Amino acid sequence: MSPYQEKPSTSSHVSTLPSGASGRGVKGHHRRTSSLWIPPSRPTFYNPGESIRQTAEDGGKALKQLVPPFMRRFLGEKRERGESRTVIPNNEKNPPARFDHPSRKYADNRISTTKYSLLTFLPKNLFEQLHRAANIYFIFIIILNMIIEAFGRYISMLPIAFVLLVTAVKDAFEDYQRYRSDIKINHQTCRVWDSSQGRYRKMEWKNILVGDFVHLSHDEIIPADILLLKSSAKSGTCYVETSNLDGESNLKQRQVARAMGKYHSLTCEMPFSPDEFNYRVVVEAPCTDVYKFDGHLESPDGFPPIARDLSILGKDNVLLRGCAVRNTDFVEGIVLYAGSDTKAMLNNSGPRYKRSQLEKMTNWDIIWCVLILLALCTTGAVLSGVWLASFDNPLQVPFLTYPTHPSPTPSKPTDLSTTPNPAYEAFINFWSYIIVLQVMIPISLYVSIEIIKLGQIYFLSQDVNLYYEKVDKRIQCRALNIPEELGQIEYVMSDKTGTLTENEMIFRRCSVIGKDFGGQSIAGVEGKNTRGRQGRHSKDRALETLLATTVKASDVSSPLYSFFVALSICNTVVVNARPHEDTLDSFGDIIVEEREEEERAEREDKAEMERDRQQGAYHNVQFDVREEMETEMNERSTSSGGDTVHPDMIELSDLSGSDDKKKEEKKGEEKKEEGKKEKKGILAAHSRHSLISLARLQRFKDVTQGPFRRIMDKRASTTTLPDIPPPISFYDSESPDELALVEAAKEYGVRLMRRHFEEVTIHMRPSGQYVKYKILHVLPFDADRKRMSVIVRETFNQSRLVLLTKGADATILPVLSQEWSESEDGIKTINKAQEHLSDYAREGLRTLCICRRYLDEEDYAKWKILHEEAELDPHHKENLLRESFERMERDLELIGVTAIEDRLQDGVADTIDHLRRAGIHVWVLTGDKVETAVNIAYSSKLFSQSMHLLNLSSTGVTVVSDLLDIHLARVNSVEEVTSEGSFGLVINAVSLEYCIHPDNIDRFCQLLRKCESVLCCRATPLQKASLVRLTKQNLKAKVLAIGDGANDVSMIQGADVGVGLSGQEGMQAVMASDFALARFRFLSRLLLVHGHWCYHRLALVILYFFYKNAMFVLCIFWYQIFNGFSSQVPIDPIYLMVYNFLFTSLPSLIFGFLEQDGSSAVLLSHPILYDHGILNKKYRWYSFWLNMVDALWQSAAVYFIAHFTFIDAECDMWTFGILLCTQLLFVNSLHLASIVQLWTIPMVISIVGSIILFFFFALMYNLLVTPEWAVKDTPSLIAERAVIDVRFWLVVLLSSIIALLPRFIYTITRNSIFPSRLITAKMEEKSRNRVKSSTVQRP
Amino acid sequence: CVVEYTRMPPDVQHEPAAEVEQPKKNRPKATPLRQQKLAAWQPILTASTVLPTVFCVGIVFIPIGIALVLASQGVEETFLKYAKHCESAGVNCKLTLTIPKDYTGDVYFYYYLENYYQNHRRYVKSRNDQQYLGNINETSDCAPFEKINGVPIVPCGAVANSLFNDTYVLRRNGDVDPVPMTTEGVLWDVDKDRKFKNPPGYNPNDPPETRCAPFANTVKPPNWKNRVCEIPNGLENVDFIVWMRTAALPNFRKLWRKLDRMKGGAYANGLPAGDYILEITNNYPVTTFSGDKGFVISTTSWAGGKNNFLGIAYLVVGGVAIALGVIFVAIHVRFGHSMAELGNVSNQR
16 A cells, blocks of 8 residues: 555645644654655666667667658558547556556657657758758759769869768757757656556656656646646646647646546545546547547446546646646646657647848849859850851861761760760750859858858857846847848837836725825835835825724725725635645655655755845744734644644734734744744744745746746845745736735735635734635636636625626726716716826826626526536537626626836836837837826837827727828828928727728838837737738838737747747747847847847858859859860869868858947947848848949959960969969958958958968869879979969959959948948047047046 | 745845855856957048058059069060961971070070960860879770770870970071070979879880880870870870970960070070071961961060060059049048038938
């Protein structure tokens, strides 16, 4: 019998504790299991050879994966598509060894996202690479060369070998990263039922099989697709967060299978052990649909059949891999799909590949290159035919290689190559030209661009100015191939909450009973609070007193009372006495409050440190402990939950007091006590509890990307103590607003103590009472209704039924009770409230209306029946529920308005100002209501006072159409008068639908283009995404979306560049993003500096590559005129092949990494310079052609200078070739030098080094070359002879100057006569520095 | 039990020391390279900044140009194209020529070919360097002159087959002895050493019968009159080696002989002025490709042969540079000052 089973109950942590827990000594409780047993991380069961066999098996699997899928079918591997699978639970008493377990036929939970294995890397990678268009071109050329042999057979393989090698190394590295992450995931552990031992054991994910039972604690990530069988909640529900799967961050409720209902009875609990599960689960074959699940339970033969209604399983019963268990102590379930069969893995479509605009333009120009190449080849080929035809008797021409009289090879008299035939000559030469001029298509460009981007990303991530010290985060670059897009952003779409603001909600003001509270104290608090971000609630004494009176008078019908009750309980905040506590530790042992001595000592050390650090805070903790203890004692006679608190502490409790003085006194007392306790070692016992949770939390920290969680001390939770959270309780909530409200209520003395599914307890400090409410229903928040409600029953007095609702004013005000709002009281309240609402909104506060409604028992009963029907309806559940909610949420009585402040992040206003001055349209898309949003817009400088605000918040196609006309007319009229006018547009998302109506969309876009700033209020995630799409498609602009929450994910993914803010709202936004920043203000540097640089560098490098290759090719082409268009190349093929990647690549790479056309200071102080990228100034459509023309000139200069120098003279081909090559290298290098604006040491070294390398290479090559190297006319010592000729150097010098002259003159003239803004800015900067240095020198 | 941790009152709040101690392990290193703040020179190319460079170019280039022109002028050259003249004369063709003044120093004799595409791809390709090193059976790549009826051609290939075979004798008018010429110094040593070798056993001084033994079982190229073993030095023949170094351009000269000044006499200091007769063995056909051939007698200078191109180009570029410099000065005067006063960057384009 396992210790687990002998436990009476596992349904909640409260009841798992031994009944005699209280009153025990310092050490607490007895041990349930030997903690000495530490299971191996990878369970090796009975057979020691198992691991060997498994390894062999894995090898086999790897081999199988080599075979393409369609082949596998022939090899006998059955796909189970379209069939169902029967999951047999792995709970036999004597299970078969796991390696030949029947469930092994299904995929186990090992995942592999790698593309290759060691074995398959070479063939697979080669195969994949050879698929790419560029490489196919290479291969084509090589094969062509095999036939035509324009170059040596092997030499022509050099470039592709290089490209393949570089790409392979890169791929291998990336795959290795994936492998590492797989390993990490596969080695995560969870607890799996070991039926042979009758207990859960810690096991690595990869070993989980279908049919295994797993046990998961709060916050744990679900390792596989699991059928929920047991939840710690009596109701049999549990919550999961599915954001990893679908991006929705709200918690989803999941239900245990109906057949398991007996284990979840509210009244009589039955412990569940996997042994008792004797059904089989029949499920459909794995499929990708996340929202679909079909299955049922079956009884095995010989067992009574299961009732049909109990056997049905739906998607609500299944926990999917990748989700996290939330707000539930633990769950248990059986694995249905594992590893690659899980929905998460089936839906994992690998990384996105974004193509930048520059790349797209490049691709067009590459097509031009192909056309140029074809034109050159055709011209050359035709002319070669013409040239041949010009000889009357080709057979007599000594340099035409046709056998003269008698045919030396009589066997092939018709051989085309031996008889002069211009057409054939032209045909052969065409292909030959393609080989010879292949560099026209800059294949090396792709590799170079990729390397440059990697380098840019590296430097980007190294920028210390994008590093946020407070959370120790630097910029994360998740997309590696779009840094230059950052330089071309025209529209920035920003989320508001959490992106522009801190997303730390602070309750500021409220309006109850027609009065505004808290208004005055804001200034005071803010004034004092220099740290700002941890600003306390501003407590309004008047309100507090008023509340105290009300509470003491037990005036439960008073709006004030209801207001605070609503703040406390109308939410989804869950109070956890501690982090969700599971009694099963990670090894599968039952947690008791004792540990091994050494382990404890170690932890105590930690705790001690912790405590020292938190000395000041600690008192409050203990105070609260006492208070809480009292609760526990009062509530339950049998100690159930408060197991760890020493009884000594209870004696200290003194519940009545709540004023600060008393607190102070107690603190002193506490301090003494603490000292005492420490001596006695009581504290160890006291902190035991928290320590356990600490350990747990630490573990979870790594895996959670959780919902919003606020620990009561923010300083501790957010920044300072990431590793060891303090011993505290938690309010868990999805929404920071709710937390703010709950905390505010607590400050005022109405404190949410405990929330169960059926009951909440609040503590009224003024009266010292505990008030309970039965929760009957929770009508959850959704984006359409924009409100949430709870239906509760009072547990005192008349046990009235109350509906408490909170929601946005727009959705609350229409559903107020007619009767009430027409009453005198109502009119007054509503008027006041509206007045306050607009006041608050003007201050930029987020407002919520709080309402209540007393329900008739009858009405409620009626509603309940309908509601339950709706809940059970399998088909129209969503609609019916919505209707049901609407039936309930009406006839409300407005009891108050809350105002919550969400502070702007530092530097937001400056950043937005910068972006706007850079010519970027900034849009803020928020879910807030118009007034709030507009205020934030002003304070964040999205709107300025001089701006004309246009409002677009009507509904109806025609109305919007008219509005658009009016606005456009206004914009045009203003523009006629002055060019200075700027416009801001406010859109209500409701009217968005009408704006994008086909009739309106054109004018809407026109208007959007005119508006510098756009504020879109009340936008849902989908609307945000559709705006992004609209901008991309209709405005044809580059969009950057920045957001921090799950609601921004679709927007971020849809944008050209997605930026995630790694804020507090989890990691979903970051996961979806291309770049992740820690603060919004980094955006301006990211765009204006790095974006500018990256764009500038890449644009110039790409053009340089085009120019460089074109010049090389044209130079060769000039030579064709003088060799009968025979496609002969004077330059030794080996230079030709390595020229691009040995002699000219490094400087261009360094240029791509380091070039700056302006320093970051210049770029930041002149945001307007960003228009380089927006207007695509560096890479226009004609830039390519300008460079081609330049290449034509330069190649002509290079060629003809050499030509005329050596015409009629004694000069052999290789000497001529090396001269040409040297000229090319010099001209190319100087050309690059002429565009370099930042001469750094690496730049100089790379250019000079490349030239030196060339000479070294040439000299060594010519020194060593022998006829065995298969180079025609072995160029022995050619280079040595060439460089000692003074003409060589004179030609190089002359051609360098002449070639660069036009570009040089153009640059100088433009810079001098029409200096660009950048030049002017730089000169200003320079002169300022000069002035500065001279003034420094003077004294 | 609910252990709760409330917020502390502000006065008790203090900066936790931990915040300072916390290791900032993600903080990027602040090296100049990583922060892209390397010490750098940032030239702004404007008329004023490049003025010195432009004038420098002018000042350097003009003297170079002058020197080059002078060097070219100093080269004495006599250039005779004889294809037309000798067309009717048959194989033995005589030409008279006058050397107007003494050619002092080394005097070089070239043959010249015009419109001769020795750089044609298929022509260039048709050779086998291995064979020329004495591996006489290697004939790959020599098509279409690799074998005749299965017997390897030596030397194989189109280049070898088309060997230029005019020969010249230069005689001073009235002299019996021709002007002494030598092959010494005509060849590059490296060619002799590394590229052309007779097969083992070949001795140039052997009588023709034995000399050809190492070349047994080979045939001569179709255009040749003799087998390779029968010409002086076999595969190491000077004319052959010179010919095999393919010319870069279709009009080229190849060094044929040097004046043998060692013999002393009248030619010790060079070629004296006077009338000469050039006796040409006119074998090589050039009319088939409307080409021309010629004979060149030339001295040389540090800047090569007689060619004014480079010198003039340098002078022109130097002149352009000076002119540009003047224009830039004008631009600087006209626009340079306003630039500093432009001030507001954002007011411009």
